[in-house]
Amino acid sequence: MASDRVLSRVDVPLLKITRYLLCFDNGPEAAAKAAFFVRFGFDPDQPEGLASALREHAIENLIRETWADEWGIHFEVDGPLHTPDGRAPTIRTSWMLNHGSTGPIRLITAFPV
Numbered sequence: 637m638a639s640d641r642v643l644s645r646v647d648v649p650l651l652k653i654t655r656y657l658l659c660f661d662n663g664p665e666a667a668a669k670a671a672f673f674v675r676f677g678f679d680p681d682q683p684e685g686l687a688s689a690l691r692e693h694a695i696e697n698l699i700r701e702t703w704a705d706e707w708g709i710h711f712e713v714d715g716p717l718h719t720p721d722g723r724a725p726t727i728r729t730s731w732m733l734n735h736g737s738t739g740p741i742r743l744i745t746a747f748p749v
Contacts, residue, residue: 643694643711643731645740652743653683672748677720689718690746693729700728708734711741714749 658680660667670680678686697715704710711731716724730744 641699642697643699643713643741646691646694646731646743647740648687648690648743650683650687653686654680657746658683658686669747672725676717676723676725679720685720690729690743693717693727693746694731694741694743708732708737710744717746 655662656666656669658670658673658678660670660680673686674680678689693715694713697713699711700714701712702709709732711733713729713731714726717727718724726749727746728749729746731741732744733739733741
C-alpha cells in the first residue's frame with residue numbers, strides 16, 4: 637500500500653552502518669552494499685555521514701509500502717539519496733516500529749533500486 641506520508645523520528649544505529657552498510661568484511665551482501673555507498677562518496681571511517689543521509693531520505697520521501705508482521709510495522713521508502721559526491725541514486729530503505737513501541741522507527745536496511 638502506497639502512502640502520501642513520510643516518516644519522522646527515525647533512528648539509524650551506527651552499528652547498522654559500521655557493521656553492515658559500510659562494512660566490506662561482513663559477507664558478500666554487506667560488501668556489495670558498502671561498495672555501492674562508497675562509490676557515491678560515503679566513507680567507512682565517517683559513518684555518521686551515511687546515517688544522516690539515510691535519516692534525511694526517510695523524512696523527505698514518501699512511504700512506498702507499509703505492512704505488519706509478528707515483529708512490528710514495516711515501512712519501505714524509495715527516493716533519491718543525498719550523497720557526498722552530489723549524485724542522487726535512487727535507493728529503498730526499510731524501517732520498522734516494534735509492536736508496543738512509540739518510536740523512533742528503526743532502520744532495517746538500505747539498497748539501490
